[in-house]
Amino acid sequence: MNFVSEALNLSKFSTERLEERGILRIAFVKHPFFSDVVDAVRIEKKFGIYEEGTVIVKGKDRLRVFRGFPKIKRILYLESGLKKHFGSTKIALEEKMNGYNVRIGKIGDEIYAITRRGLICPYTTEKAREKIPKDFFEEYPEHMLCCEALGKASPYVPDYYGIEGLEFFLFDIRESKTNKALSIHEKEEIAERYDLRMVNILLKTSAEDIENIKRVLEELNDKSREGVVFKDLEMNLPPLKYTTSFSNCGDLSYAFKNFEEYGRDFMLARIVREAFQTFEFQDNIDNRAYRLGKAILDSAVESIKKVKEGKEVTEELNLTFSSEEVLELFKMHLKLLGITFREIERKKRNDKIEAKFERVMRATTDKIKSLLEGNPW
Amino acid sequence: MNFVSEALNLSKFSTERLEERGILRIAFVKHPFFSDVVDAVRIEKKFGIYEEGTVIVKGKDRLRVFRGFPKIKRILYLESGLKKHFGSTKIALEEKMNGYNVRIGKIGDEIYAITRRGLICPYTTEKAREKIPKDFFEEYPEHMLCCEALGKASPYVPDYYGIEGLEFFLFDIRESKTNKALSIHEKEEIAERYDLRMVNILLKTSAEDIENIKRVLEELNDKSREGVVFKDLEMNLPPLKYTTSFSNCGDLSYAFKNFEEYGRDFMLARIVREAFQTFEFQDNIDNRAYRLGKAILDSAVESIKKVKEGKEVTEELNLTFSSEEVLELFKMHLKLLGITFREIERKKRNDKIEAKFERVMRATTDKIKSLLEGNPW
Numbered sequence: 001m002n003f004v005s006e007a008l009n010l011s012k013f014s015t016e017r018l019e020e021r022g023i024l025r026i027a028f029v030k031h032p033f034f035s036d037v038v039d040a041v042r043i044e045k046k047f048g049i050y051e052e053g054t055v056i057v058k059g060k061d062r063l064r065v066f067r068g069f070p071k072i073k074r075i076l077y078l079e080s081g082l083k084k085h086f087g088s089t090k091i092a093l094e095e096k097m098n099g100y101n102v103r104i105g106k107i108g109d110e111i112y113a114i115t116r117r118g119l120i121c122p123y124t125t126e127k128a129r130e131k132i133p134k135d136f137f138e139e140y141p142e143h144m145l146c147c148e149a150l151g152k153a154s155p156y157v158p159d160y161y162g163i164e165g166l167e168f169f170l171f172d173i174r175e176s177k178t179n180k181a182l183s184i185h186e187k188e189e190i191a192e193r194y195d196l197r198m199v200n201i202l203l204k205t206s207a208e209d210i211e212n213i214k215r216v217l218e219e220l221n222d223k224s225r226e227g228v229v230f231k232d233l234e235m236n237l238p239p240l241k242y243t244t245s246f247s248n249c250g251d252l253s254y255a256f257k258n259f260e261e262y263g264r265d266f267m268l269a270r271i272v273r274e275a276f277q278t279f280e281f282q283d284n285i286d287n288r289a290y291r292l293g294k295a296i297l298d299s300a301v302e303s304i305k306k307v308k309e310g311k312e313v314t315e316e317l318n319l320t321f322s323s324e325e326v327l328e329l330f331k332m333h334l335k336l337l338g339i340t341f342r343e344i345e346r347k348k349r350n351d352k353i354e355a356k357f358e359r360v361m362r363a364t365t366d367k368i369k370s371l372l373e374g375n376p377w
Numbered sequence: 378m379n380f381v382s383e384a385l386n387l388s389k390f391s392t393e394r395l396e397e398r399g400i401l402r403i404a405f406v407k408h409p410f411f412s413d414v415v416d417a418v419r420i421e422k423k424f425g426i427y428e429e430g431t432v433i434v435k436g437k438d439r440l441r442v443f444r445g446f447p448k449i450k451r452i453l454y455l456e457s458g459l460k461k462h463f464g465s466t467k468i469a470l471e472e473k474m475n476g477y478n479v480r481i482g483k484i485g486d487e488i489y490a491i492t493r494r495g496l497i498c499p500y501t502t503e504k505a506r507e508k509i510p511k512d513f514f515e516e517y518p519e520h521m522l523c524c525e526a527l528g529k530a531s532p533y534v535p536d537y538y539g540i541e542g543l544e545f546f547l548f549d550i551r552e553s554k555t556n557k558a559l560s561i562h563e564k565e566e567i568a569e570r571y572d573l574r575m576v577n578i579l580l581k582t583s584a585e586d587i588e589n590i591k592r593v594l595e596e597l598n599d600k601s602r603e604g605v606v607f608k609d610l611e612m613n614l615p616p617l618k619y620t621t622s623f624s625n626c627g628d629l630s631y632a633f634k635n636f637e638e639y640g641r642d643f644m645l646a647r648i649v650r651e652a653f654q655t656f657e658f659q660d661n662i663d664n665r666a667y668r669l670g671k672a673i674l675d676s677a678v679e680s681i682k683k684v685k686e687g688k689e690v691t692e693e694l695n696l697t698f699s700s701e702e703v704l705e706l707f708k709m710h711l712k713l714l715g716i717t718f719r720e721i722e723r724k725k726r727n728d729k730i731e732a733k734f735e736r737v738m739r740a741t742t743d744k745i746k747s748l749l750e751g752n753p754w
Contacts (some may be wrong), residue, residue, distance in 0.1 A: 275681060
């Protein structure tokens with residue numbers, strides 16, 4: 001762990017204490033595929049200036065720190081929330097996409113992809129190497145590309161967009177060691193020059209323009225999109241986020257499908273968001289109530305039905321790998337994450353390997369089974 | 378605490394330990410109105426055979442133990458649940474009413490009413506003295522009447538039945554020291570002889586008669602009633618309970634009105650009940666979804682509206698007392714319970730005193746206020 005002390009400028013003693021307290025954890029599965037990485041640890045829980053998910057890498061050439069992606073605060077009431085936070089500063093409304101947060105950087109000679117909690121993911125890394133032009137890092141060796149990864153081949157979040165494979169949508173370019181973000185203008189210029197796919201910028205305006213801001217959100221909702229991140233154009237203020245009714249209900253549907261796996265706080269938060277939106281947008285409360293009730297009840301009843309038919313409540317993943325080697329590495333990676341999936345199918349198609357994984361929602365399945373057998377709650 | 382050791386047949390040392398651990402607590406506010414009670418403690422948490430809410434009373438004549446009312450387990454799936462629990466035993470479906478659980482017994486020369494957690498409630502005691510014939514206790518001095526107390530003048534649960542004042546509905550007669558219940562037949566006979574109002578017995582049947590059982594529940598739901606307690610006629614098996622959709626949604630409505638005061642588990646449990654009922658009753662899922670969504674959203678939005686208008690989220694009580702003395706005693710009793718109500722109105726009408734109390738839901742009010750001011754969640 002000497003490289004951690006050196007990279008973070010900590011005493012050996014402090015680093016050892018962090019390790020003992022479980023705050024420093026291993027960030028990757030050692031494997032030839034990660035040949036540029038000698039060692040890497042991640043920060044499990046924010047300490048000092050270092051965000052959760054920060055990764056310290058001993059690369060084969062030099063030490064690197066990839067700061068964790070900062071938590072974005074959420075407002076529930078747009079009108080006062082935006083004014084209070086941004087005042088009269090110019091802001092951009094960027095589309096918030098529903099995938100998983102990835103930081104992409106160069107270590108040694110290759111591109112690596114780090115997920116939110118600070119793990120170097122072999123699957124995402126493989127895809128990033130296919131999609132992200134390496135020459136960006138020649139110009140910006142100290143920066144990382146913060147992207148939303150999504151598509152039908154996402155291992156972590158189901159696809160809502162009908163996107164084949166796995167795509168990366170850029171939303172921030174940050175200096176990896178300081179977490180300082182480039183301005184939106186610089187980001188746009190770079191994205192265009194390197195042909196990087198970017199999340200949609202839906203509107204540039206200011207907090208006073210509440211009617212247009214609400215309109216953007218209504219349109220997003222009509223298109224079954226997740227929501228918006230509000231950013232000041234210079235990226236000096238922390239961003240804020242806000243989600244559509246579609247997103248709130250989608251989350252609830254997922255949570256109630258797997259109701260024993262999901263936190264009660266998760267459920268309540270989404271319901272309260274929906275209540276505030278109903279109040280602020282002043283549209284038909286009956287439609288919203290119906291949509292909310294459906295999201296909750298349909299998915300819970302669906303799970304009960306499945307268990308009654310003798311099946312289990314599951315989540316399924318369909319992934320494509322370039323080699324058996326990366327597939328096996330990814331399975332080790334899931335183990336490191338503490339997620340228990342089982343592989344239920346593997347097929348060769350062209351030069352790719354298609355694999356189907358299944359995660360059994362054990363707690364929900366067992367609870368439903370017990371209740372259906374007539375046991376009391 | 379010597380009387381506790383004596384009544385429960387515990388060593389002095391054991392009793393002291395229970396007191397230290399906070400399991401033995403004071404059960405009443407000392408006051409001339411409770412003149413038959415020299416001392417009384419309640420059991421805050423089940424230990425050994427003694428249920429939570431058990432009260433040990435040093436009466437002016439003798440020691441008494443009033444056992445806590447046993448928790449009734451709930452099933453979520455009727456068909457298997459009833460068969461598993463009752464087999465082919467004959468059962469009664471008693472209406473479960475939505476009030477508060479009261480045990481009524483005689484101490485010294487007078488009737489006293491004990492609430493679920495084991496507190497002697499002055500308000501309920503006053504009303505029980507008006508409604509319950511003392512001569513029952515001449516015949517059954519060792520027994521207690523277990524009743525649901527409800528009506529417009531209920532201090533603890535809003536009225537759902539349009540009942541004036543506070544009424545007591547008998548559902549069990551139990552030997553106070555052993556908690557042994559009389560059979561349903563004996564209870565019916567006694568209720569008739571002493572003119573005690575009883576909860577409705579809706580059906581006597583067995584677990585196999587599932588279609589009629591479901592019909593009873595549907596009828597209850599149509600009449601906006603809470604649910605059913607299933608009991609074997611001899612009262613040898615523990616009862617089971619099951620609630621209607623009306624009740625589940627009513628609870629949710631209340632919980633989401635005061636969403637920061639209410640436990641997340643409380644919310645989830647009611648939603649899951651509704652999902653199991655939707656599955657078992659196979660009726661229109663869309664209607665149920667709408668009802669569920671309305672219950673949740675309407676009440677949450679209502680609270681947001683109130684706070685936006687500068688008001689607070691509150692619960693209101695309208696109570697009638699026979700004297701200022703009992704009113705003041707009841708306020709001390711609420712303090713003992715840890716509930717902070719404020720009295721907002723007091724009127725004399727005929728020889729009664731009408732008082733209006735208001736409880737401010739501080740956590741929910743503050744949370745909504747903060748979110749409306751634009752603070753992040």
